[in-house]
Amino acid sequence: MKRQLYEGLWRYIHSFQIRVFLVLALVIFIFIPGTGYIGFLQAYKVVENQMQQYTIGTAGQITKRINSFLDQHDYNVQLIKSLLENNLVDAANTRELLHYFSLFQKDHPEFVNIYYGDISGNFFMVPPQIPEVHKVFDPRIRPWYRGAVETGNLHWTDAYLFASTQKPGITVSVPIYGDEAVLRGVCGIDIDLSAFSRFLDGIEIGKEGFAYIFEKKRGHVIAHPGIVQLPWNQTHIELLRYCRESLKKRGRNFGLISFRGRDYFTAYADYPGKDWTVGVTLPFSEYYETIQFIKKSTFTLVVMGILLSCILSYLLTRTVIRPLNTLQQGIDRISSGDLEYKVDITDPDIASDLADSFNSMAHSLRKSLAELKKTYAELAEKEKLAAVGEMTAGIAHEIKNPLGVIQGSAQVVLDRTRPREMRERAARFILDEVERLDNTLKAFLSFARPASPAFVEADIIRLFEETLSATEERYREDGYHFIRDYEEDILPIEADPYQIRQVFWNICLNSVQAMPDGGTISIRVKMDSLEEYVGGADIKRSLGNPFGEPRDWLVVSIEDGGCGIAEDKLEKVMDPFVSLRDDGIGLGLSIVAQIVKLHRGYVTIESEEGVGTTFHLLFPCILKENSIADQCADHRR
Amino acid sequence: MSMKRKETREKQFPAKEAVVVVAVTARMEKFRDRVFSLRWLFCSLLLCLLLAVGIGCHDAELDGGEEHQGGRVIDIDGIAVPVFETSAEQLNYTRSWFADRAEKRAALQAFLQLFPEKEQSCGMAALDLAYLELGGDYRLSREHEGLTAIKAYTDIAADYEDIPQVSAKAYWYIGWIYADLLGKRQKGIEYYRLVAEKFPEERVLLLLPTPWVGIISTGVGAMDTAPHAPPRNTWAALALMEILRNSEDEDLAWSAFVRLWRQYRHSSATGFGLLLILERRIRIDRSLKMAEEYLKMDTSNVHIQGDIQRLIDDISLQRNEA
Numbered sequence: 001m002k003r004q005l006y007e008g009l010w011r012y013i014h015s016f017q018i019r020v021f022l023v024l025a026l027v028i029f030i031f032i033p034g035t036g037y038i039g040f041l042q043a044y045k046v047v048e049n050q051m052q053q054y055t056i057g058t059a060g061q062i063t064k065r066i067n068s069f070l071d072q073h074d075y076n077v078q079l080i081k082s083l084l085e086n087n088l089v090d091a092a093n094t095r096e097l098l099h100y101f102s103l104f105q106k107d108h109p110e111f112v113n114i115y116y117g118d119i120s121g122n123f124f125m126v127p128p129q130i131p132e133v134h135k136v137f138d139p140r141i142r143p144w145y146r147g148a149v150e151t152g153n154l155h156w157t158d159a160y161l162f163a164s165t166q167k168p169g170i171t172v173s174v175p176i177y178g179d180e181a182v183l184r185g186v187c188g189i190d191i192d193l194s195a196f197s198r199f200l201d202g203i204e205i206g207k208e209g210f211a212y213i214f215e216k217k218r219g220h221v222i223a224h225p226g227i228v229q230l231p232w233n234q235t236h237i238e239l240l241r242y243c244r245e246s247l248k249k250r251g252r253n254f255g256l257i258s259f260r261g262r263d264y265f266t267a268y269a270d271y272p273g274k275d276w277t278v279g280v281t282l283p284f285s286e287y288y289e290t291i292q293f294i295k296k297s298t299f300t301l302v303v304m305g306i307l308l309s310c311i312l313s314y315l316l317t318r319t320v321i322r323p324l325n326t327l328q329q330g331i332d333r334i335s336s337g338d339l340e341y342k343v344d345i346t347d348p349d350i351a352s353d354l355a356d357s358f359n360s361m362a363h364s365l366r367k368s369l370a371e372l373k374k375t376y377a378e379l380a381e382k383e384k385l386a387a388v389g390e391m392t393a394g395i396a397h398e399i400k401n402p403l404g405v406i407q408g409s410a411q412v413v414l415d416r417t418r419p420r421e422m423r424e425r426a427a428r429f430i431l432d433e434v435e436r437l438d439n440t441l442k443a444f445l446s447f448a449r450p451a452s453p454a455f456v457e458a459d460i461i462r463l464f465e466e467t468l469s470a471t472e473e474r475y476r477e478d479g480y481h482f483i484r485d486y487e488e489d490i491l492p493i494e495a496d497p498y499q500i501r502q503v504f505w506n507i508c509l510n511s512v513q514a515m516p517d518g519g520t521i522s523i524r525v526k527m528d529s530l531e532e533y534v535g536g537a538d539i540k541r542s543l544g545n546p547f548g549e550p551r552d553w554l555v556v557s558i559e560d561g562g563c564g565i566a567e568d569k570l571e572k573v574m575d576p577f578v579s580l581r582d583d584g585i586g587l588g589l590s591i592v593a594q595i596v597k598l599h600r601g602y603v604t605i606e607s608e609e610g611v612g613t614t615f616h617l618l619f620p621c622i623l624k625e626n627s628i629a630d631q632c633a634d635h636r637r
Numbered sequence: 638m639s640m641k642r643k644e645t646r647e648k649q650f651p652a653k654e655a656v657v658v659v660a661v662t663a664r665m666e667k668f669r670d671r672v673f674s675l676r677w678l679f680c681s682l683l684l685c686l687l688l689a690v691g692i693g694c695h696d697a698e699l700d701g702g703e704e705h706q707g708g709r710v711i712d713i714d715g716i717a718v719p720v721f722e723t724s725a726e727q728l729n730y731t732r733s734w735f736a737d738r739a740e741k742r743a744a745l746q747a748f749l750q751l752f753p754e755k756e757q758s759c760g761m762a763a764l765d766l767a768y769l770e771l772g773g774d775y776r777l778s779r780e781h782e783g784l785t786a787i788k789a790y791t792d793i794a795a796d797y798e799d800i801p802q803v804s805a806k807a808y809w810y811i812g813w814i815y816a817d818l819l820g821k822r823q824k825g826i827e828y829y830r831l832v833a834e835k836f837p838e839e840r841v842l843l844l845l846p847t848p849w850v851g852i853i854s855t856g857v858g859a860m861d862t863a864p865h866a867p868p869r870n871t872w873a874a875l876a877l878m879e880i881l882r883n884s885e886d887e888d889l890a891w892s893a894f895v896r897l898w899r900q901y902r903h904s905s906a907t908g909f910g911l912l913l914i915l916e917r918r919i920r921i922d923r924s925l926k927m928a929e930e931y932l933k934m935d936t937s938n939v940h941i942q943g944d945i946q947r948l949i950d951d952i953s954l955q956r957n958e959a
């Protein structure tokens with residue numbers, strides 16, 4: 001069952017249509033997506049490199065801009081220093097200082113505080129400190145003051161968070177010297193680094209990208225687009241932390257980092273002269289859109305390519321296969337005998353040519369068949385005439401001798417000079433020969449005009465037993481033994497019981513005559529296949545058994561231990577008027593062969609000279625109804 | 638032998654199973670023929686196309702936009718003030734930098750509306766609100782602004798009498814406005830004395846620790862705080878220092894300093910008070926002894942010590958000259 005199923009599947013898969021389609025589809029499905037995927041990978045690599053260049057370049061540009069921003073404050077604080085040192089603004093005059101500092105702050109909104117502290121601990125600031133702080137405030141202990149005094153020049157503090165504004169800032173301070181380079185005090189400006197954040201907020205780094213500055217050591221965010229104004233937007237803080245940790249682990253300043261299901265490019269650039277890092281982070285998906293476009297385009301092209309290729313391959317297979325199918329139908333019709341059938345194919349041209357050739361061939365076949373029929377009829381007529389001649393010769397031979405004996409005996413009977421006993425014996429010769437002639441003529445008539453068999457469902461074993469029952473006792477007295485070997489469940493056959501009995505009788509008589517001194521005759525009845533006894537080429541299809549193959553056959557084998565038949569005579573032993581005995585007329589086995597043929601059966605002979613002869617009679621069994629139905633169904637399929 | 642072969646054949650190819658196999662094979666061939674019919678082929682291709690479009694749409698959905706992050710605001714006199722989750726955050730917001738004082742005022746009023754149950758914080762906010770009455774720079778404030786502020790502080794002192802941190806600051810500010818801005822020193826001293834008597838231990842609270850976002854995770858939380866020195870002065874020490882500064886009466890000044898010396902010796906106000914008493918040469922002998930003792934103290938401000946030392950040297954020089 002499974003094997004049949006596999007065979008069916010195998011046949012299905014290996015059908016030309018499926019193979020052509022599968023091969024084309026396989027090529028399409030591998031080649032087109034493969035090309036698209038390689039293109040996608042290349043685009044991905046290019047975009048990655050571009051992003052690297054872009055982010056690092058952006059970080060560098062930001063560093064330059066911030067440097068330029070801070071340089072402006074260098075200039076501003078140096079300007080205040082010059083004014084104070086040159087006494088253009090009187091540091092001791094608080095009203096003048098207030099006026100000047102206020103104007104200065106108006107021009108520079110990024111200046112959170114402008115202040116001046118002298119060496120006596122006096123402190124003046126715009127805007128003013130809250131009084132509880134101002135009352136006990138000593139500028140000389142502040143980092144900006146000490147830094148400026150220690151360096152003797154411009155001093156930048158670390159970034160810190162202004163207590164007054166809660167924003168990150170940085171202080172630039174410069175010492176103010178009097179005559180003879182005596183320190184008079186320190187002037188400082190608190191710069192709100194929100195300006196950095198505003199600047200970074202104004203930079204467009206894609207749609208979602210952003211830049212930021214943080215302290216390398218402590219990690220405090222100095223500038224970030226989200227801290228321009230309170231409340232701070234801390235959406236990206238977790239991302240920035242994760243980016244920093246990841247890059248630190250990798251020991252790199254640039255990398256692609258996955259965070260909460262999204263990929264981000266991050267690049268860091270050290271800020272020269274300060275413990276700061278400028279970072280640029282932007283989601284990969286933004287640039288991925290470019291790749292997505294390529295991907296989608298490729299995908300669309302792939303889909304369209306596949307669809308187009310499928311349609312083309314379909315049309316191709318259809319164009320190739322359909323004419324072949326039509327041609328196959330034509331072959332089937334012609335094989336079944338319909339030589340008038342014509343194949344009609346118009347496209348493609350090669351198939352059309354093939355169809356024309358096929359129709360031409362069928363036309364030739366029709367002509368050949370007609371000629372063959374004519375020749376066959378002529379041949380049959382000639383064979384018939386030859387057979388009649390041969391038969392006439394045989395009859396003449398069989399009649400001639402008895403007639404000679406009758407003629408001689410009749411002369412003796414009419415010759416009154418002969419003794420009475422001689423004349424009576426001659427008269428008996430005449431009667432014997434007449435009887436012999438009668439038998440010969442009966443046999444001849446039986447052969448020449450065989451009666452049409454009256455088929456009935458017959459049990460072959462019963463017919464055989466009926467045949468033997470009349471003579472077995474007599475033969476047993478003469479030293480003959482019949483051994484039976486019958487299989488069980490023997491199927492019935494369609495047969496004429498009279499003719500079958502005649503067949504059995506003729507063969508048994510032949511076996512008895514082959515053993516004049518008695519012997520054993522073995523009879524075996526069984527079911528078997530036809531091929532065991534008859535070669536494939538000899539199997540002829542009959543009306544009731546169009547296939548031959550699946551039908552059961554009943555085999556009757558009759559074996560004797562007689563003198564056997566010489567090999568050269570074995571082929572002719574079934575011909576009429578061929579007898580191996582002197583007294584035989586040679587029609588017994590011919591009648592057997594004729595009757596068996598009328599029963600759609602076969603007769604085969606196995607013989608070895610001096611050992612014995614075996615006759616195999618093969619009859620088709622009657623098919624059961626369901627089997628017939630199955631066969632018919634198979635045939636229809 | 639032939640019988641055996643026959644049985645074998647029967648096992649290999651029984652009639653019913655043979656029918657099934659033939660039927661399956663025939664169905665497969667029928668299926669193939671159907672697949673290769675135009676209708677079925679186009680249906681299959683259409684299905685593939687729909688599948689591809691579906692995948693494309695799904696992919697597009699994955700590329701969806703970011704979430705919009707909005708926040709709640711409260712409207713105060715036409716100014717939108719963001720609303721924070723906690724009172725601490727809201728108070729911090731009020732203390733951040735505003736370009737316009739109206740915005741700061743709105744932020745403080747919003748706090749008072751949003752967190753009335755946080756009395757101490759409300760008091761602080763009210764104090765800041767009152768401070769705004771002095772204008773952008775108190776050094777440029779006019780008299781009526783000072784008086785308005787005094788009224789506001791007086792109300793706060795009354796409203797938050799049970800919260801010493803608030804009322805002490807309110808009284809100190811009233812004294813400061815009187816003495817420093819309105820020039821009414823005596824009136825100011827009265828309030829300073831009130832502070833010194835009523836709130837001897839109340840510390841001056843500067844701004845609360847301010848959050849600073851950092852990208853190095855400290856393990857404590859998302860926020861870091863700006864480093865600020867813990868409050869070391871008390872309102873009483875500052876008040877005594879101001880009495881000392883504003884009093885023309887040497888006895889009053891001396892008594893204020895003595896109290897400052899005795900009770901708040903480690904306060905920075907004491908150093909400034911000592912400088913004032915030395916500059917005014919009040920009870921010079923006792924002052925010098927105290928100054929010498931102060932110089933032996935371990936203080937954070939060496940510059941004050943240097944100033945005191947210079948004054949001691951000047952006084953010694955003057956005495957020698959005399």
